[in-house]
Amino acid sequence: MSDLSRRDFLKLARNGFLYLSGALTLGGLIRFLSFETNPARQTRFELGQSAKYPLGTKTPLNEIPALLIHSDQGFTAISLTCTHLGCTLEDDADGFACPCHGSRFDADGNVKHGPAAKPLKRLRLEITKDDELILYTE
Numbered sequence: 001m002s003d004l005s006r007r008d009f010l011k012l013a014r015n016g017f018l019y020l021s022g023a024l025t026l027g028g029l030i031r032f033l034s035f036e037t038n039p040a041r042q043t044r045f046e047l048g049q050s051a052k053y054p055l056g057t058k059t060p061l062n063e064i065p066a067l068l069i070h071s072d073q074g075f076t077a078i079s080l081t082c083t084h085l086g087c088t089l090e091d092d093a094d095g096f097a098c099p100c101h102g103s104r105f106d107a108d109g110n111v112k113h114g115p116a117a118k119p120l121k122r123l124r125l126e127i128t129k130d131d132e133l134i135l136y137t138e
Contacts, residue, residue, distance in 0.1 A: 047133040077123040077135055078109045084116035
């Protein structure tokens with residue numbers, strides 16, 4: 001066993017502490033720089049069997065937000081996000097109303113009253129071989 005002087009021990013401890021603190025700082029910096037401020041949003045939603053939505057129904061999908069419509073022409077979906085500034089729309093007597101700035105849309109998503117200038121976005125729907133409905137928001 002070799003004799004380690006007090007001075008050599010303190011030098012070794014200091015260097016070890018500096019290397020360790022440098023590695024921890026570098027790890028923290030890498031973690032800070034790789035942080036995602038806006039995580040990727042879900043754009044694909046499995047809605048289940050199409051039989052779950054009878055003909056003539058309008059089903060609000062609050063988690064998306066969207067409205068699923070089953071008519072004689074088939075399934076359609078419209079976004080319930082206001083085209084003005086992105087607020088979630090609320091049901092109105094004859095359509096939808098924006099609680100943020102007062103835009104109004106009819107039941108088909110057309111603008112009745114601004115400040116919104118564009119109609120509501122139509123969302124893509126897919127029916128699989130197993131009769132499952134899949135809604136895409138992008």
